[in-house]
Amino acid sequence: MSRYLFCPRERMSGSNGNGNGDYAQQSGETHPLRLTYLPLETPARVARIDAAGESLVLNFGIYPGVSVQVRQRYPCYVIKCEETEVALEGRLASQIWVYYPHA
């Protein structure tokens, strides 16, 4: 259960892309989930990026198909993509949807 302790607010609101709010159900499947749900240091493949974050995130080499991992959540998100570490605030990190576990 400890893996879910640091899951941010969005989990509570249940907006995880497939209509139901149950994280556990999708964890073994290939439904995309928000990057902010992803356990730390776990590689996952990007599924899609919401419109609000698109132009920003594409510029850092993060687009559907590439592997990313979350390195840190606080004080702000740090994600790693290839050898680039990018710091970004949660608002943007939650725009990225990933497949987990790593397919």
Add this chain to the structure above:
Amino acid sequence: MGLRKVALVGHPNAGKSAIFSHLTARYAAVSNYPGTTVDIFRGRTTVKGQPYEILDTPGINGLEARSEDERVTLDILQKDRPDLIVQVADGKNLRRTLYLTARLAELKIPLLLDLNMKDESQRKGISVDVETLSRCIGVPVVETVGTTGQGLQQIRDALDTHALCMRNGETPIQWVESILHQVGYQEAAQERWTTLETTLWTVAILVGAFFHLENYFGAALGWPTLYGWIISSFSSTSQSAQPGLLATAAALVGGYLFPVLLPFLWAVRADTSFNEKFGVWARKFATGSVILVIALSLLYQLVGNLGAQVFVGLLETQLFATYFIPWLQLLLPAGFFYDLLVGQYGVISVGLTYGIAIVLPVVFTFFIAFSFLEDSGYLPRLAILSDKLFRSMGLNGKALLPMVLGLGCVTMATMTTRILNTKKERLIATVLLALGVPCSAQLGVIMGIVAGASPQATVVVFGTVFTQLLVVGYVLSRILPGHRSDFVLEIPPIRCPLWSNILKKTSLRVRWFLKEALPLFVLGTLILFLLDRIALLDRMIELVEPVVTGILQLPRETATVFLLGFLRRDYGAAGLFDMARSGTLSSLQTVVSLTVMTLFVPCIANFFVLIKEQGLKISLVITFFITAYSVSVGALLNLLLRFLEVTV
């Protein structure tokens, strides 16, 4: 043959400026954080008789400008259209690099791809088949190491290429992925730290810590220390009460450089995986706070103690006040020239003494520390830690870079606000810079004064200034129209600063100080001297006297210092330093006058940059607001301290 225009383009912090410096033998500031270059730098070079103009540009992430510095580059690319684009890229991130290549290909300008940082890619086990890559994308590909200049000849040889990047039809992502597939690109494997390196690192840290702790606790308990023994063994040979040069050198090595820098340098040099660990610690909240406190105290040690106490003591008290000035005073006959050079407002006794003996040692030590910080890659991590704080002021973590640069020189930092994304953010950052961020010399002088005063004084001065920044930032973020942009910042790896680059930067900055600031010190003293001669100075002081003696309850002479402060804030601070040392100011008055001086109007140079970046109207409003605000804060602080009967 006509001049061929070559633009160095690439992601932020890819090493464009380093390549530029090697290609043109003209130095562009090189640091380890994104956004060092905010304007176009131009240089010339000739290869095989063909002259080239090389353009160093601010980093871009795509073809859409999100901030002023990106706009500068995109304007060059889209409107000026150079004859060749050299894409300088981080070789460790091939996917991201090629994505930008795909976008640059849309411009239909001949291209040359330079995979920089070859040394780091090799350490990470990333190797790229350059020939296959070159064949796939249709343009020459070279590999370089920007810091050392390795591989630069390949760029020179390929400057005459007219090859266009081959990309038709596919979307950038499809194109990038197909090329990565053809090249057989593998992402990096984890690297290991050897036992020898671990041992060396541990030993160095232990030795450094031992020296440092033994010096601190031994001195506190009154025990003989090894460090003290080194000092005394040196000074006993020089047979004088004052510690001689040799003892100072020993103090330098034993007390500052050895315990502080050596373990760190050693560790960083030893292996990159220590850098990685350090990089992770520095960006996490708990460990990052500890590292920040250590970094600040080191800075304080270096600038406040070594610079403002030891070096200033040597130069000012020993050289200038004991030998140089009295000697000149003996030499010159009384009269006009005596007053002009060594009188109360003498060019040498005040202008040069302040500039060379008080401010220069301080800025020198600060510049060294600062170059080290810039090159290590620590600053972007500090931006992560301070993001929340800046958000409360309507900014985001990115604003840390101009703020910290402001500690170097507010004028340059005002230009660096270009890296911020919205107009509102730029304005807030500019105001905060002008209001409360002291420049290096001023900061060092302040540190020197409060180091001589009490710990409470330090807390009150810096606490007040910091609170004012928060308050003004918060209010501005509420009343100004516009919005805050999202925080996105690339975090470069922690790198071992090259001493050659640190020395180069420090010497450039010192030279800049001597060229830009020192003449102003002399000019300011001349103006004071003339005003004093025609008895206008007294009139002017009388004019501001109600404010200075009445509202702020400071001695009359402080008015002169504040006048100097407008010319350069560090000049004013040096004046306060002089007054505090000679006992003209009580400790409470010192605190009040320092606070006012720190918040005080921007210096003339900053004022001009303000006009350039924000326009005359806004600049005047800012200046007027800051003057009124600083005096009000000083008056309130004075009342509060007197009312609460706080002893500082």
